[in-house]
Amino acid sequence: MKFTEEHEWLRVEDDLVIVGITEHAAEQLGDIVFVELPEAGTTVSKDDEVVVIESVKAASDILAPLDGEIIEVNEALPDNPGQVNDDPLGEAWFFKMKIEDMAALDEFMDESAYKKFIG
Amino acid sequence: MPELKRTALYDLHCELGAKMVPFAGYEMPVQYPLGVLKEHLHCRARAGLFDVGHMGQVTIRAKSGAPAQAALALETLVPVSIAGLAEGRQRYAMFTADDGGILDDLMVARRCDDLFLVVNAACKADDIAHLRAHLSDICEIEEITDRGLLALQGPEAERVLQTLAPGAAAMRFMDVAVLDSDFGPLWVSRSGYTGEDGFEISVTNDRAADLARALLTDEAVEPIGLGARDSLRLEAGLCLYGNDIDTGTTPVEAGLQWAIQKVRRDGGDRAGGFPGADRILGELEKGPDRLRVGLRPEGRAPMRAGTPLYASETGGAPVGTVTSGGFGPSVGGPVAMGYVPVDLAGNGRTLWGELRGKRLAVTVCALPFVKQGYKR
Known part of the structure; x- marks a missing residue:
């Protein structure tokens, strides 16, 4: 699993990259009450705002970690936003995307680097 | 600081x-x-x-x-x-x-x-x-x-x-x-x-x-x-x-006229005699131009303070603004309050709040959103 400075996790499954947010991010955001996902088939560029999540406190954007195409989104999440707090690394993934160059994943942090990053 | x-x-x-x-x-x-x-x-x-x-x-x-x-x-x-x-x-x-x-x-x-x-x-x-x-x-x-x-x-x-x-x-x-x-x-x-x-x-x-x-x-x-x-x-x-x-808001616009007892209103024994009495008692008499109302956004997206409100789904200038809003845990969905012109303030009226460039329907509703538990 890889981690971004935006507190997203990236996991490769077959030829797709699954994207979610870390436990640290979920904890910082507080209780999530709203999730808006992109449509499958959307072409995105790195740092595009692709997901809107809102906690009891504030709205935040989830950015596309890389250029690519959104292949599948977690349709169950908007009806059960609290899952982002309950199981951020598992059930509460946001979307799966196809990227051109899997080697680009190497630039992201591994788990120990991310742990240092969040201190 | x-x-x-x-x-x-x-x-x-x-x-x-x-x-x-x-x-x-x-x-x-x-x-x-x-x-x-x-x-x-x-x-x-x-x-x-x-x-x-x-x-x-x-x-x-x-x-x-x-x-x-x-x-x-x-x-x-x-x-x-x-x-x-x-x-x-x-x-x-x-x-x-x-x-x-x-x-x-x-x-x-x-x-x-x-x-x-x-x-x-x-x-x-x-x-x-x-x-x-x-x-x-x-x-x-x-x-x-x-x-x-x-x-x-x-x-x-x-x-x-x-x-x-x-x-x-x-x-x-x-x-x-x-x-x-x-x-x-x-x-x-x-x-x-x-x-x-x-x-x-x-x-x-x-x-x-x-x-x-x-x-x-x-x-x-x-x-x-x-x-x-x-x-x-x-x-x-x-x-x-x-x-x-x-x-920038008066007590009457805010729907707080219940706090102004009869004795302080026109015709009362101690009518007026507080700052802004002309405007406030005038609004009690004739009604204010705008009112604070409850708002129930459709869907799940919270509408927070500052969200502009529109009378129609497309076009037009904003008619009001959300002043407080968020997710209501007991309601189980988004709730908000804001000011709208009196002619749009009736319960059940549909207005639109603009979030991230999209207009989402909100329904004007009575306050409070939950039953009060006061022991009177």
Whole structure:
């Protein structure tokens, strides 16, 4: 699993990259009450705002970690936003995307680097 | 930035694992480990303890010693009947400005020989200066700085407080009393800011943490932070000064005319005589141009303060603005309040709020969003 400075996790499954947010991010955001996902088939560029999540406190954007195409989104999440707090690394993934160059994943942090990053 | 102040409960908040944030010049708990959502639901189901020690506590006493004189003096600053307030009772009031705007909202209690006021933290310095500037000839104005303020709110608040301060259960909504306790005399009012039954309790700073700990030993009581305090008051349809009411809104626009008793209105024995009376009494007579209303956004997206409101799904200029909004945990969806023109303010009216460039339908609805639990 890889981690971004935006507190997203990236996991490769077959030829797709699954994207979610870390436990640290979920904890910082507080209780999530709203999730808006992109449509499958959307072409995105790195740092595009692709997901809107809102906690009891504030709205935040989830950015596309890389250029690519959104292949599948977690349709169950908007009806059960609290899952982002309950199981951020598992059930509460946001979307799966196809990227051109899997080697680009190497630039992201591994788990120990991310742990240092969040201190 | 000036150094942040701390209430008497600061150490207790830290011990309880609170996340502390700057608020109105104080370091205050925004949430505890339970989290905003569960704190909110717990308060409605059982009981929640809030530190509101940042708020201002002020007494007003007539120099002559005659309580009625202090009451009449305060009536020159608020559109509320203070002289008609019985001993042992409390009323909601607001300081008005000459143009009819609201300088602050507050609680006024009539005690045996003084008036006891609770004002907003962010406004307290201005409020006290305002009181002193206008009432000092007749009254002594004293800021009470040696007492903290707790709020115990929720359906089990009565049972819990009664064990520590006998007499609490005999009070009804908006009663005030001094109750004896192991923590010294408590200045208690049966009121709050959640829509639930409950109490606000003024206690000396040196006993405040002991009292809070004693209340928290009851398994029904959880500490509640500012985050849930905001969602609780929003669901209860209660105004937040600085958001829903301010110097740019009048009490009538804000739907607070219930706080202006007949005796202060045209034809009453003590009609007018407060700042902004012309505008405020005029609006009571003819109706205001706009009104604060409840708003239920469709779907799940919260509409927060500042969201512009439109009369139609496309085109046109904004007709109003959301002044408070967010997710209502007890409602189970987004709730909001805002100002709209009177002709669009009818319950059931559909308006549109613009979020991230998209207009989403909202329905105008009656406040509060939840049933009040007051023991009248």
